[in-house]
Amino acid sequence: MSSAVxxxxxxxxxxxxxxxxxxxxxxxxxxxxxxxxxxxxKVEALKEVDLEIMEGEIFGLLGPNGAGKTxxxxxxxxxxxxxxxxxxxxxxxxxxxxxxxxxxxxCMLMGERGMYWKLTGRExxxxxxxxxxxxxxxxxxxxxxxxxxxxxQDFMDRTVETYSSGQKMILAxxxxxxxxxxxxxxxxxxxxxxxxxxxxxxxxxKDLNAKGHTILYxxxxxxxxxxxxxxxxxxxxxxxxxxxxxxxxxxxxxHEDIVTVEGIISKDAVLALKSIHGVKDSIITSEKNGLSxxxxxxENSREILPGIIETITRHGGRIELISPETVSLEDVFIKLxxxxxxxxxxxxxxxxxxxxN
Amino acid sequence: MRYVIxxxxxxxxxxxxxxxxxxxxTVAVARFKTLARYKGWLIMDVSIPIVFAALxxxxxxxLGGANAASxxxxxxxxxxxxxxxxxxxxxxxxxxxxMIVSNSxxxxxxxxRRERMTGTLETIYLAPASRLLxxxxxxxxxxxxSILVFFxxxxxxxxxxxxxxxxxxxxxAILFLLAGLIPLWGVSFFFGSIVMKLKEANAIINVVQLGIxxxxxxxxxxxxxxxVLQWVALSFPPTWMTNGVRSSILGLSYFLDQWYLDxxxxxxxxxxxxxxxxxxFQRIENSIKKNEGVGHF
Numbered sequence: 001m002s003s004a005v006x007x008x009x010x011x012x013x014x015x016x017x018x019x020x021x022x023x024x025x026x027x028x029x030x031x032x033x034x035x036x037x038x039x040x041x042k043v044e045a046l047k048e049v050d051l052e053i054m055e056g057e058i059f060g061l062l063g064p065n066g067a068g069k070t071x072x073x074x075x076x077x078x079x080x081x082x083x084x085x086x087x088x089x090x091x092x093x094x095x096x097x098x099x100x101x102x103x104x105x106x107c108m109l110m111g112e113r114g115m116y117w118k119l120t121g122r123e124x125x126x127x128x129x130x131x132x133x134x135x136x137x138x139x140x141x142x143x144x145x146x147x148x149x150x151x152x153q154d155f156m157d158r159t160v161e162t163y164s165s166g167q168k169m170i171l172a173x174x175x176x177x178x179x180x181x182x183x184x185x186x187x188x189x190x191x192x193x194x195x196x197x198x199x200x201x202x203x204x205x206k207d208l209n210a211k212g213h214t215i216l217y218x219x220x221x222x223x224x225x226x227x228x229x230x231x232x233x234x235x236x237x238x239x240x241x242x243x244x245x246x247x248x249x250x251x252x253x254x255h256e257d258i259v260t261v262e263g264i265i266s267k268d269a270v271l272a273l274k275s276i277h278g279v280k281d282s283i284i285t286s287e288k289n290g291l292s293x294x295x296x297x298x299e300n301s302r303e304i305l306p307g308i309i310e311t312i313t314r315h316g317g318r319i320e321l322i323s324p325e326t327v328s329l330e331d332v333f334i335k336l337x338x339x340x341x342x343x344x345x346x347x348x349x350x351x352x353x354x355x356x357n
Numbered sequence: 358m359r360y361v362i363x364x365x366x367x368x369x370x371x372x373x374x375x376x377x378x379x380x381x382x383t384v385a386v387a388r389f390k391t392l393a394r395y396k397g398w399l400i401m402d403v404s405i406p407i408v409f410a411a412l413x414x415x416x417x418x419x420l421g422g423a424n425a426a427s428x429x430x431x432x433x434x435x436x437x438x439x440x441x442x443x444x445x446x447x448x449x450x451x452x453x454x455x456m457i458v459s460n461s462x463x464x465x466x467x468x469x470r471r472e473r474m475t476g477t478l479e480t481i482y483l484a485p486a487s488r489l490l491x492x493x494x495x496x497x498x499x500x501x502x503s504i505l506v507f508f509x510x511x512x513x514x515x516x517x518x519x520x521x522x523x524x525x526x527x528x529x530a531i532l533f534l535l536a537g538l539i540p541l542w543g544v545s546f547f548f549g550s551i552v553m554k555l556k557e558a559n560a561i562i563n564v565v566q567l568g569i570x571x572x573x574x575x576x577x578x579x580x581x582x583x584x585v586l587q588w589v590a591l592s593f594p595p596t597w598m599t600n601g602v603r604s605s606i607l608g609l610s611y612f613l614d615q616w617y618l619d620x621x622x623x624x625x626x627x628x629x630x631x632x633x634x635x636x637x638f639q640r641i642e643n644s645i646k647k648n649e650g651v652g653h654f
Contacts, residue, residue, distance in 0.1 A: 027649060077483055079650050091366070104366065114479060115475075127387045130376075132368070132370045133372045135379070179370055181367075
């Protein structure tokens with residue numbers, strides 16, 4: 001299959017290849033109580049999402065677990081039917097031309113799952129190539145190309161059950177490339193990879209993008225999103241909170257200083273920090289082995305630093321490290337939602353509901 | 358400056374008849390490769406019908422002693438109007454046809470459950486291939502495996518019981534066997550849709566195959582049932598399949614007296630059941646996609 005080179009438009013193309021209009025998705029599930037009792041409940045996973053992804057860009061969906069990233073991806077890849085709204089993908093209507101929508105995409109959605117463990121890597125790729133109706137000789141050639149590109153030679157003729165986690169992930173990535181689709185949908189592709197393999201995969205993603213693939217990339221690793229994505233949408237509780245280039249998003253908090261403090265810090269101290277004049281927010285970003293890392297957003301860190309130290313020590317805390325921080329996408333997320341990316345959205349919703357009751 | 362290569366809108370996909378048939382074959386071959394890597398499955402498939410047939414054969418010999426064959430023949434004559442003393446082949450055919458039905462249920466119903474749990478079902482749904490073609494590939498595999506097992510198991514069983522395996526109208530028996538496989542696809546698709554909805558495979562398969570084995574007359578002619586139950590049994594294609602194979606090999610009576618009339622009924626089932634099964638499958642598939650999705654297990 002030949003790909004014609006279009007040299008007319010240098011740089012990114014400003015034509016949407018994915019266009020989503022007012023897409024909502026509501027799940028109905030049952031809360032079980034005891035042996036027989038159960039109560040039906042509705043969960044709104046997506047709320048009237050409007051989104052345009054341009055041809056030739058790497059578009060990131062950034063959000064914590066449970067934010068609605070995977071639901072949005074599953075609706076776009078036809079695995080789920082949206083409750084309302086519509087979308088056009090590669091010029092095809094999502095609901096009416098679902099078969100053509102599927103030919104337009106190569107997907108890596110389930111991490112290392114989704115493979116036949118008793119078949120070899122090569123047999124798996126051949127099988128999945130057939131599912132895309134790729135003629136056998138073309139399939140064979142494409143598999144050889146992928147083996148070279150992703151350096152799979154050492155394990156391709158072994159059954160998948162013998163693979164390491166990283167090898168399964170790279171095979172899943174190869175599977176997404178088998179049909180040479182114009183759109184690649186990668187859902188947390190580096191999640192179980194080691195640092196080296198993840199870096200290599202990101203380089204391949206950049207190369208594929210340079211060759212014309214539009215890439216929809218979901219992650220909760222902000223550095224990855226910053227490194228790869230031309231534009232990013234921050235999603236939480238099924239709502240797109242902000243869209244822009246990483247620089248545009250960071251501009252939203254750039255006029256503020258952020259100080260990271262690490263040590264033994266009580267929750268009372270974190271609350272007390274918020275009452276200091278000039279402090280806009282303070283939040284625990286991680287807690288491990290009794291040590292907390294907090295992020296304090298303020299107007300002028302130099303002026304406020306003594307107050308931060310005094311408040312923490314007054315509340316019985318011990319500071320081990322203080323560092324000023326450059327603005328990251330995590331800070332943008334905190335500004336938009338009031339919490340860290342590592343917090344599971346489902347837990348937050350549960351807490352909010354129990355608070356209301 | 359970056360230059361963008363304009364990709365083919367459909368990637369490498371070429372949706373045509375040849376590639377569709379290639380998919381059906383690839384799906385079947387992938388499953389045969391898996392079977393080859395679990396050799397125990399084949400041994401199990403071959404031995405189960407022999408053991409299933411041995412139970413009533415040995416019970417009959419224990420109860421009837423030297424008169425077992427003549428008792429069987431007399432009773433069969435009373436019930437159906439035709440008889441044979443070859444009760445070993447009678448049981449072997451029943452057990453082997455039952456094994457075909459059971460395999461169809463397991464290999465479609467349990468296939469859906471297993472693929473759902475391993476995530477491969479979602480991968481299938483991500484591709485443009487029609488699920489019906491994938492189901493056709495799975496059914497092709499199930500049928501080829503069943504026929505292979507039928508011949509091996511039937512022949513070994515006959516050798517063990519000391520009876521001649523290839524007798525009567527054997528070719529006609531094969532035709533009945535093949536014609537009966539097509540409506541079984543429909544039963545399997547219907548069954549697969551139930552498994553998709555209820556997410557439970559083992560319990561359903563066991564209950565359904567127990568019901569079918571009872572109604573299809575694995576060990577006895579269905580004329581032994583009360584009239585109402587006979588009509589229920591006659592609405593199942595496996596009942597016609599078993600009787601057709603038995604009658605052509607052992608010279609017993611057909612339900613409609615002539616082999617071609619029974620054969621026509623099987624073909625009627627072959628037209629109706631796959632359509633009904635596919636309809637049910639697509640309806641349930643759609644309802645699942647409206648809520649939690651096919652990958653949910």
